[in-house]
Amino acid sequence: MSENTQKLFDFLHAHINGITDEWLAARKPIKGSIYSKDAGDETEKMLREQNKWTNITIASSLLTSRETFDENKKSWAIHVAHSRVISRTPIYEVQEALSKVRHIFWNYVNEFVDREGEQILRSDIMYWSNAINLAFDELMIEFSKKYDELMHSRLTAQQSLIEELNAPVIKLTNRIGVLPIIGDVDTTRVQSILDYVPRKCVELDVEHLYIDLSGVTLIDTMVANHIYQLTxxxxxxxxxxTLTGIRPEIAQTSVQLGLDFTAIQTYSSLQQALQIQV
Known part of the structure; x- marks a missing residue:
């Protein structure tokens, strides 16, 4: 590490707050964006802290070892990605914001070079350019990774909740579970039920499943066939x-399809089925 690199690091570190101030001042009103000039005092406070962390991380790339910078980069990415997922900020807005930081950051490097004049060597500038630009690029890449991981985790959790609400398997006793199907059932929904319910029954250790259709308003031949497949x-x-709550039109559709439900117990209502079973 050259003496000039140490001087540049000291100069940047002394102007960390100035870089952040300029970046915040350059914001414009953007409806619904965390980066909007009118986003509020709390948001500005958070952005100020995060931007200061960004500047320190980038500056540290000039001096610290590769391992240390990688650790700083990962910590920064996890924190910022979590914040942007919560605020539902799209990646392109983060890229744009980081690009503006890079521009301001380089203005300060240029100011330092102008101040030092001929003392700055061409090799110094080449080293700084490579280190700083690579640091910004790696920050964005690491952020994108963490953002994608968090979004995938959130979407997976949401999908699990949707599946559970779509086809809730309710454990009544140690061995009995009930699957109440309510509302319209199309081929997409019934396929989801077909995929989710068997796994859930095994997970809950259900020995006897009551499939209640009393809340189903309409059923077509495809859906009836899928329910048969589920059994x-x-x-x-x-x-x-056990099938309960079968309406006359559902029974008629099943017969027309040639579906053989004779091996399956059927009852007009869930209450009746449970009274007989228990």
């Missing part, structure tokens, strides 16, 4: 199944 799948898993 066959749980049967292969060693789980008994």
């Amino acid at each position: 066959q799948i749980v049967d292969l898993l060693g789980i008994e199944s």
Whole structure:
């Protein structure tokens, strides 16, 4: 590390707050954006702290070892990515904000070079250019990774919740579970039920599943066939199944399809089925 590099680091470190001030002052009103000039005092305070951390991390790339910078980069990315996921900030806005930071950061480097004049060597400038630009690029890449991981985790959790609400398997006793299907059932929803319910029954250790159709307003031939498939799948898993709340039109559709429900217990209502079972 050259003496000039140490001087540049000291200069940048002394102007960390100035870089942040200029970056914040350059903001414009952007509706719904965390980077908007009118986003509020709390948001500005958070951005100020995060931007200061950004500037310190970038400056540290000039002096610290590769391992130390990588650790700083990962810590920064995790923190900022978590913040942007919570605020639902799209990646392109973060890229744009970081690009503006880079521009201001380089203005300060240029100011330092002008101040030092002929003492600055061409090799110094080449080293700084490589180190600083690489640091900014790596910050953005690491941020994108963490942002994607967090978004994937959140979407997976949301999908699990949707599946559970779409087809809630309710454990009544140690061995009995109920699957109440309510509302319109199209082929997309019934396929989701077909994928989710067997796994959930095994997870909950259900031995007897009551599939209640009393809340189903309309059913077509495709849906009836999928419900029949569901009873066959749980049967292969060693789980008994009982259909309750079958309306006349559902029964008629099943007969027209040639679906054989004779091996499955059926009842007009869930209450009736449970009274007989218990």
